[in-house]
Amino acid sequence: MGKENIVFCKSGGCTAKLGPGMLDHVLSKIPKNKDENLLVGFDHADDAAVYRISEDLAVVQTLDFFPPMVEDPYTFGQIAAANALSDIYAMGGTVKTALNIVCFPEQMDLNILGEILLGGNSKVTEAGGTLAGGHSIADSDVKYGMSVMGTIHPDKILTNNGVQDGDMLLLTKPLGVGIVLAASQMKDASKAAYDQAVRSMTTLNKYAAEILSGYEVHGCTDVTGFGFLKHLSEMLGEAQSADIDSSVIPFIEGADHYANEFYLTAAGQRNRNAVGSDVEFLNVPFWMEELLFDPQTSGGLLASVRQEDAQSALKELKELELPCAIVGRITKRREKKITVR
Template sequence: MAEEIVFCKGGGCTAKLGPDLLSHVLDKLPRGEKDPNLLIGYDSKDDAAVYRVSDEVAVVQTLDFFPPMLDDPYLFGQIAATNALSDIYAMGGTVKTALNIVCFPEQMDLNILGKIMQGGAEKVIEAGGTLAGGHSIMDNDVKYGLSVTGVVHPDHIYGNNQGQPSDVLILTKKLGVGLVCNANRVGLAPEGAMEEAAASMTTLNRKAAEISHHYEIHACTDVTGFGFLGHLSEMINEEISAEIDSISIPVIRGAIHCAEEFLLTAAAQRNRNHVGDRVEFSSWIPFSMEELLFDPQTSGGLLFAVKPEQAGAFLKELQGAGLPAAMVGRFVSKKERDIYVR
């Protein structure tokens, strides 16, 4: 009897290698001679590479792919593409072209592959980009994503570690999709939770990025597999620490309940192990909120560090566009710990 192929074994950004393991490997790679036109690359932990081709144009380059986190192939394709496109927006760029990355079992129904790629192609079009080709290989499991190219003005790049003391932190999507997807896989997701999570994961960060171009943004990242605290830690520099207001964190319905029921992901524990000693939680913060902040996000929102005088107007415009954005904290002058959660 042929072995049954399982479409969803647990994936999305929970499938990322842990940050500790990844750093151990990347730190040993040869870098070669530094290219002055490589404006963002290995030297930072940014979301994409940026290469200057003229005084007016820089190319933004990224790729992202992962296995399914749910059983609907079309929805999975949409989510994987939305997630990959997000890195361009996190750098302040505009999407131009995308290439498919496909791993697919030879014996699986090709209609499934068609649905995955249809979902991805529609999101590329929604982003204003052009799907220009791709590459596929046979594999034991399904994996899908995109390599994406965008453009940005060299003077208007959003680095992730250029925040300043007093910057206000604004998050554009709710947290908790990792917890909810994990609960859904074992049939224990609260009513309506998976539907809200799916809607969040298929919402492009394009609108948030376009709105941000009207404001003074000092730093930005998208919140994905390393969780809110993991990606926030990458924004910390020698001059700043972050203070987070946990009450203000926007949350997918049912996610806190999933954490309380210990429907946790291994990726969240890797995130906790990696960055936990850089974080101080107030004594009244419950374990479920800690877990939410370490929870790996698939196709999460953008986290902006914005000039404080402009934060109110920026937030109002984001919310006016229908986004569940919230002020979640601020950067302050350097303190003993990198991150304080109150």
């Protein structure tokens, strides 16, 4: 895909999201829905909506789309689809159908659009779902994603705010995607770092979710545009804090170097502004701080797992051959919401 057609990484992937502070301000003005069958709405910044349709069945709904962050259109389609599908897995659901969301310039080669859609369909098929249609509009820039529908039992929903004292926090993918892609845009990322970032972004969270379903999970989210720390902050209630061990945080090869070279994103700095005052860093290097604020595209699951289950779950997760780790624990509330050591 030629750069003369699309300016990639201009604000691609989840770095293109509006900042969390801006969204909080807008959503606070929208009246809350009183439908008793809406089991999960936008009240707690959860990953998807859940609507009960019977005693033993609920529908999970989500959508996500963004501009390209890689040059290959097929790979972009895979990443965008994996990212949209991830919200279903973060809620503990099963993917059923997906609808394409497409913005595409009329003067651009339609073969590019075809490759994007083929990439997206490959991930829906891998997820065990069905691509059922979609909607397109003419636009000056390419944007692509999906609206996804899944199902779940109403008693088995994984919300992002059910964490309990003593839980261990498991992260199922490495951090640093935004930083590596920023370095790649400037032609300064190694092939190994770029390839690892793409491999991570195109890997479905389906497999991690299937493993976690065998354990007692009290809260779960996927780490995307708001970065590790903001998503973790949304998981913590008024009575909880979190201790994070930065020495075990998995990250993409070279991301520490690129952060020290200031290959940072505006979205990462918005994340720092949004949640930085809730975080205490104790002897943590600058590059690690930036990794923890870095917006992730199609990032991993962050799960709050019962302490007794954590090591067994981690052992199974490591068989997925992506860097993963127990990165911290949930504690009773302290002065700072999150402590990173």
